[in-house]
Amino acid sequence: MFKTEPIMINFGPQHPSTHGVFRMRITFDGERIVDLEPIFGYLHRGIEKLGESKTYAQIIPYTDRLDYLASMTNNHAYVLAVEKLAGIEVPERAEYLRVIMAELMRIASHLMTVGFMLNEMGAFFTPLLYMWREREKILDLFEMVCGQRLTYNYMRIGGVSHDIPEEFMPALRRFIDEMPGFIDEYDQLLAENEILLARTKGVGILPAEKAINCSVSGPVLRASGVKWDLRKADPYSVYDRFDFEIPTCQNGDVYDRYRMRILEMRQSVRIIEQAMAQLPGGEFRAKVPATLRPPKGEAYGHVEGPKGELGFYLVSDGSPNPYRFHIRAPALLNLTVLRDLCVGRLLADALVILGSIDICMGEVDR
């Protein structure tokens, strides 16, 4: 007689496929996963507590260090929340610049997601380097406007830190002209690749109802067929002035989550093109007191980030520091579904599922 028993392994926290210091405690029956528990906290820096001892303006660079692959978006969500709290009007030009940066950031983040996901399928670094090629151009653009390539600290309460330099628009034009061709290139290489299809079709299916119930947001939610994007559902900045689609998929499997990123990059290009054409002149920053003291009260500001709904909940007691500073992190909440998607699958599938959810530990652990 054979006696069998489940075996438990620790996956991570140091492992190239976990996107940072993330650990999964996985229980196997043979090769099949029967249980999976995500374990967080290795990158917990207590940003919410730190925020309580900083002024509103000092917090902006801390937000860079949440999802560091989408720092512009974090800046954006935070300054929107502060502006809501303090009732600050933002010049139109600044709003357009923010939208341009946020959409470039979305493209850069999606490129990384797709690239790393393919890495996890065994296409070791070749596709990723293609994606890196384009991301590099976006980082060059960001460097032009704020001198930084990763933690931008570009947005300010009431606007942005600098107006764009002369060379920015021609470079952006070049990028926007090239990018659709590059997206086609990825699509040709990947969309019908037999290995990619075999590894992703029907893997990790997330039904729409479950996605909503688990507070999932962003491309993961839309891949399950839920047409919910804050840029349309609750427009902020100047998103209501652009003509773009909210793509959705139907099956909610890993393949659809991959498709979502490709489709969304195309829409981002569309938005940037319109924003470039409409970009008005004028001020790039409103006059805001150096030490801002918002009136007593609270505000919740949110944006549709590359990973989902990124929200900041701020409570003011009238002092220069927020009384409470809470971050609604989409990457953490999207992980709610990880266990259920992985149970019954193989370890190799779990990695691809994790890659398709797209996490960044800076944001998960905060």
Add this chain to the structure above:
Amino acid sequence: MTEALSGEDVAKQIGERFPNAVTDFDETAVFIRGEDVLDVARFLKEAPGLEFDYLTSITAVDYSEHFEVVYHLTSIKNNHSIVLKVRCYDRDNPRLPSVVSLWQGADFQEREVYDLMGIAFDGHPNLKRIFLWHGFAGHPLRKDFQGNV
């Protein structure tokens, strides 16, 4: 545009069903008693016309004389939102019913509130610290936390 429902309207609707649950309301938020959280949340999730199917966020604020647990609820179906708040006056052992049975998205967020603010959620399937380690003393987001911050 997501419509922020008025606290007064929603308070009235809750009050018709649960006469003692609502303690207060303001422009955007409804304050309810701690023991009614699960019933009121189920009502908000299921009542026709409200249908808050999406739990956007759970967090907590320490106002020293009481804790305030804040639920941001959204209805994807109707594109409207409301803020639900609960005050806990017991500093030593604050407890609330868990809403994980209604929205699975509450799982990690309730654990986070428990870890950092020290509010326990009854009925949570796996209530333990989420970011800090098992032996950590205290809850850092409390205003009286004494630590190296």
